[in-house]
Every structure is written in C-alpha cells, then in structure tokens.
Amino acid sequence: MTAEQTGGTQYKTRIARAEQLSSPHSAATEFLDFYKQVASFQKLLRANIAAAHEVKPSSAPKAGLREELDFTVLLPHFRGYLSVIEQHAPPALAESARQMALLASDSWIASLEAYWQHAGRYDQQVGAFAQFPARAFLQPYAEFRTSLMARAPLVGTTRLCPLCGSRPLVGVLRPEGDGGKRFLLCSFCSQEWEFRRILCPTCGEEAEDKLPVYVAEETPHVRVEACDTCKFYLRTIDLTKDGHAVPLVDDLAAIPHTLWAHEQGYSRLQPNLLGT
Numbered sequence: 001m002t003a004e005q006t007g008g009t010q011y012k013t014r015i016a017r018a019e020q021l022s023s024p025h026s027a028a029t030e031f032l033d034f035y036k037q038v039a040s041f042q043k044l045l046r047a048n049i050a051a052a053h054e055v056k057p058s059s060a061p062k063a064g065l066r067e068e069l070d071f072t073v074l075l076p077h078f079r080g081y082l083s084v085i086e087q088h089a090p091p092a093l094a095e096s097a098r099q100m101a102l103l104a105s106d107s108w109i110a111s112l113e114a115y116w117q118h119a120g121r122y123d124q125q126v127g128a129f130a131q132f133p134a135r136a137f138l139q140p141y142a143e144f145r146t147s148l149m150a151r152a153p154l155v156g157t158t159r160l161c162p163l164c165g166s167r168p169l170v171g172v173l174r175p176e177g178d179g180g181k182r183f184l185l186c187s188f189c190s191q192e193w194e195f196r197r198i199l200c201p202t203c204g205e206e207a208e209d210k211l212p213v214y215v216a217e218e219t220p221h222v223r224v225e226a227c228d229t230c231k232f233y234l235r236t237i238d239l240t241k242d243g244h245a246v247p248l249v250d251d252l253a254a255i256p257h258t259l260w261a262h263e264q265g266y267s268r269l270q271p272n273l274l275g276t
C-alpha cells in the first residue's frame, strides 16, 4: 500500500496547519478547533478504508469515481463519526448530528448516497451546513478512491474536475519559474488540475480588467479572485507567498475574505466544508 493510499501524511499536514492557524485572535479559531477533530477522525477512517482494501482489494473505479459506495466498510464508522460531531461541533451542527444518530441506517445510506451522486455537480442549493455530515464523512473515501485511479494527461483547460466532474473549491498558486502557476483544487475528490491564471473558472471571462483581485495586508497568501461578469469569486491560496500554507485548511481560516467578497456582491461558487 502506498502512502498516498493510507493518506496519513496528508491528514497530519492538515491537522498541523489547523493548529498553527488557530490563535486566540483569529475569528476562525472555533472552526479550526472543530476541524482538527474532524480531520483526526478522517485520518482514522482513511486508514481503515485502506486496510479494508488491503484485505479485500476493490478494483480501481471503472465507471468513474462515483460508482457504488462500499457500505460494509463505511457504515460501521458512521455512528462514531456522528458522536465526534455531536461533541465538538458548533451547537446547530452538533444538534443535527444528534438528530441524525437517532435515525435508522437506511436514512444514513440515503443521505450518503445523495451526497456521493450530486456533490459538486448538482448541489448548488444545498448549502454547507446541510451537506456537512455526508461531506466530511465521505471525503476520505473519495480521496482514497481517487488514489486508485489512473490519471490521464490533461489536455486543455477545464472548469470542472477532470476526474469527477465537480466544481473547484479553491485555487492554488504553486511556484514555477519567477511566478506562480495556478491549479484548481476539486471540492469533491481534492485533486488539483492546472488552470490558466487569467480566466474565470465560473463563466470563462478572460479580460483582465473584469477580473479584480483582492489581497488583505495581513494575509498576503490568500487571494480573492473575483469576476465582474458573473459576480462569482474563487479564493486562491498563494504558495509562492507562504510555502507552509495548506490550501484546504487556509481556506477555512479566511473568514474576513468571505465577508469582504460578500460586501462587494460576489458569491462563492462552492462553499467549503464549514461554510466559511
């Protein structure tokens, strides 16, 4: 089994970054502390999924990433997961986990399946809060399935994830030459694909004067890349400015940027796990 399949390092990095960003002065501390608990659970679940695969290998997904969920592996962990949420989440989310724990496993399966089929593609109206239980639980599974898939070389620029067809969560600027190359990070399977820098991933606008960028002085590595044509924005984590940033986690902490974007009338294409 490869390190990519067990995902241990990946989760350790996320947890460590959440610790680093969580300070008494940050508006995001409550979210980051909760996220640490979620990511610790995800790390264990991912290891369990990889171990089950070792015993009874499932073939690489042929019909795409979203073919059938393996409930024999997933369901035994769901109750424990709900109790982690109940203990550590902000009150409203904790209450929804408590309610969900009272339901029969048929309802759990229905909710997990709905997320698995629609996430990042047909779920614009769902909202981060309603989606959270299935999304956080299935993230390690989606990431594991992705690690089994062969990746074809990508030709051209696509606005949706070439592996699973989902909308991007954030942009990532990675150092290359004197500047940065932009990638989009998938909201469903966490893979990145390359994407042109001056191009709106929502509507395809390519005129530079229609694509304003906002960067706050205190966090120069977090960019709000907006579009005046479609009024959506993409948050991009600039690793050329901070090489220690972890896009998935730095995005959760960027609450002031969300407020700013909303004040300017821009919406986010795809909310993050905690809706921040």
Ligand SMILES: [Zn+2]
Residues within 6 Å of the ligand: 161, 162, 163, 164, 165, 166, 186, 187, 188, 189, 190, 191
């Ligand atoms: Zn994807």
Ligand SMILES: [Zn+2]
Residues within 6 Å of the ligand: 200, 201, 202, 203, 204, 205, 227, 228, 229, 230, 231, 232
């Ligand atoms: Zn646009």
